[in-house]
Amino acid sequence: MPLDAVFRDHWGRVLATLAGTLGDLELAEDAAAEAFAVAAERWPRDGEPANPVGWLVTTARNRAIDQLRRRQVLTAKTALLARDLATGAQPPAEAEADVDDTAVIPDERLELIFACCHPALGLEAQVALTLRTLGGLSTEEIALAFLLPVETTSKRLTRAKRKIRDARIPLAVPPDDQLPDRLAAVLAVVYLIFNQGWGGGRVDLAAEAIRLGRALAGLRPDEPEVLALLALMLLHDARTAARFRDGQVVPLDEQDRAQWDAAQIDEGRALLARAMARPRPGPYLLQAAIADLHLQQPRDWRQIAALYEALARLTGSPVVEMNRAVAVAELDGPAAGLAILDRLDLEHYRYFHSTRASLLRRAGRHGEAHRAYQRALDLAQTEAEQRFLHDRLAETAP
């Protein structure tokens, strides 16, 4: 069932509320889907209710009760739900016709995303579940985005939902002592979704990740890393239109800056400024600050190199070191950059070889550059990358 934009905006809210009440994500999802189906039929005819989220939650809750009754597993849960409804003074039958439009439905999406990104679930399950529950993507869309069989994705989602129920993974914001680690896990899932979507063009995962990032920033407006991640994604995404020309990757310095999304850059910078007002920069803040510096002309390579160094200290990531090598090469010449690259173990990372090739070429070592471009081409994953590397190979051919 394709949910249109209005529905997509409500899906996460409705599902989060239901999951909180029912304690069973699978049941909540089935009930929510039914409620959305009823809405798709009635709203165009009767008009959208004044409180669409309240209407959907009430309708779905009634469906869930029916479902539980049918299953006959229920005594305790039904009593609980019936009492819930009674306190809202809603007649259980046909309640959707007279939903209290003024009822405030608390936003429980944060509780839900912490459950979806719980470390007791595998990372792939976390990603799929977050896209399904908070993003409202269908199982088919998620499968398509990650180039997986629908059945694999469906099984993964079902297993994860059942584990949340059976092992009782809490639908709750973690206590303060666990919050930093757990929040980092949530942000990692969102950023992974973003990176998967960058220029992919299948399902727009970058837009999904930004939507999730906005929701998180709305729910935790004082958390600098939440703001920084959203800033980082907006700043990267602002260049999407300029990143490809005739199916080829266009390097940053050759991009048509008029094609950059100025409003999105402004929004990213404003978020970055808010995040920077807090002490102790985290990894997303550093990355967002670097992304911002890369958008300025001329680029301040000294500051960029310094920020990469801070980020490398924080994360211990060799990929960050690789990026620092590029900045150092701009400052002190390609040999200085290559000296850093030679210390890194990134043999299986495609961008390592293209980065190294470009520095070798600038150092006049064309034979080595040619071999490095060849290695990058062997590892390239998209056609645009392959075309770019083919051209470089031709230019460095002996």
Added chain:
Amino acid sequence: MQYALLTYTAPDDTDRAARPIPDALAALLEQPSITGWARLHADGSATTLRNDDGRTLLTDGPFIDSKEYLAGLFLIEAEDLDGALAIAGQLLGQTRPGTAIEVRPVLEGRLRAA
């Protein structure tokens, strides 16, 4: 909600039976959230019965043949998985390096003194 904690340990060259439960671990076992526990003899003592299409096969040794063996189990009461993981983490802190604890929600069961 009840959880079972299944503890897997790497084989040790000292005799397991001769090694007492460390004091710190013994103290943890006293907390009310731990509703039952059993420390098992090493896997060399195991005998496995298997239902092979209705026939009972009896073999010497543990069912799962791996380097680590099932060394013990705990039954605990916790609010949710985070609570169970916190208790499991405490217990793990008092074990030898290489020990693993598998946390499984209990579907149903009964406990009584022998």
